[in-house]
Amino acid sequence: EHLQTQNLSLPAGAHVHYTFSEIFFYKPKLWWPNGMGKQYLYNVEITIEVRGFGESDLWSQPFGFRKIENHIDSATGGRLFKVNGEPIFIRGGNWILSDGLLRLSKKRYQADIKFHADMNFNMIRCWGGGLAERPDFYHYCDMYGILVWQEFWITGDVDGRGDPISNPDGPLDHDLFLLCARDTIKLLRNHPSLALWVGGNEQVPPEDVNSALKTYLKLHPYFENLNSD
């Protein structure tokens, strides 16, 4: 039941979106943050064969079933998180990058992130003045159960504060910012550790950028309906 094959006919030069029929799981093993349970990962593999040619392309990624919710608590003003319906007490670390010269090896990421898990942390916040972290970073957060709070590249100090006010309208090229944001979302969106996107550090992005980001990251209406079931 966790295997599905479809026949497709693709016109010459076509670039299409295709949605598989949903795949049903009964009581799958869930992915939990560090300290709440195991980080159970399934391997999702997609292959495409073309008649007369054979295997044409393949893609695979570890995938964890988890549901992350959060809201601002009206009593304290703090942000509360739930994972798979269970409240979680966040113990977080602030992260800029693994190396100032960006020699970002798998080995280094593994050591750094395991260290955070060993410290009993369950979240890393990737600060907006640094990087959108790399797939290898997220891979080890998936493995060690570290939730990731990922900010986009806006900071109060450089965008919008000071005298005179610095870059009050953010980067010069808003379209470029949004193109980079869209591409980054596509790069990272399948990692179970990815918990929260934030517009920037201690600053709200310019209105057009902020509203576009909210649109990009909005849950598809189909899933809104499903989740309210």
Add this chain to the structure above:
Amino acid sequence: MAEIGKVVLDKGWLAARSTEIELTGVQLTTTNPPSGPDSTWMEAVVPGTVLATLVKNKVVPDPFYGLGNEAIIDIADSGREHYTLWFFTTFECNLLNNQHIDLNFRAINYSAEVYLNGHKKILPKGMFRRHSIDVTSILLHDRPNLLAVLVHPPDHPGRIPPEGGQGGDHEIGKDVAAQYVEGWDWIAPIRDRNTGIWDEVSISVTGPVKIVDPHLVSSFFDNYKRVYLHTTIELVNKSAIVAECFLNIQVATEVEGNTCLV
């Protein structure tokens, strides 16, 4: 025959300051490729920054030891061309009929000109974006392919005021790039502003149809007893004929070693 899949290009890279190279990108990737490290070309760190390459070759001291950073000229004083570098490597790939090859850069800071076997392609600006170029038609099958990349620093590297401060003079905020590189309360300014091929470079071989950016989403019901996996993908048919495809998705759990339960 090339195997379907990705090969990471992270070895054998050379780098040279653009100001020290009089050859064009076309010449570097046709008649006059560098033969190896010499007085001009040095071993490069890819992925990594220009400064990482200069540190590796002891051209500058390590900025994170002692006062090493003070001995490295800042881009505001040197000019952008000082940290504009050529990167060069070679790779081999023999494609079958109907196979296609993409050259992929997962992130470059901040823009670049790519030359492959004498053909030029401009990579647009932006530190956080992927670039994928179909190079099937310009690939050489009987000898090494020559790849040169001229990497330019951010457009607005800024200047660090004597008193320092959060993000220096804030000019870097005009670009779509990391902002800490002008210095912050926790780090000294990064002299090259992290210019470089700072994430993975790869080639990927596919058949006529390529899979792009799968999206996996799960939905939960009945207290996590009933769960659905929803999968959307993009497919690109690179061929000039209709492709009859068999598309397959499989979700497996590893039981032990290489044994999977489907």
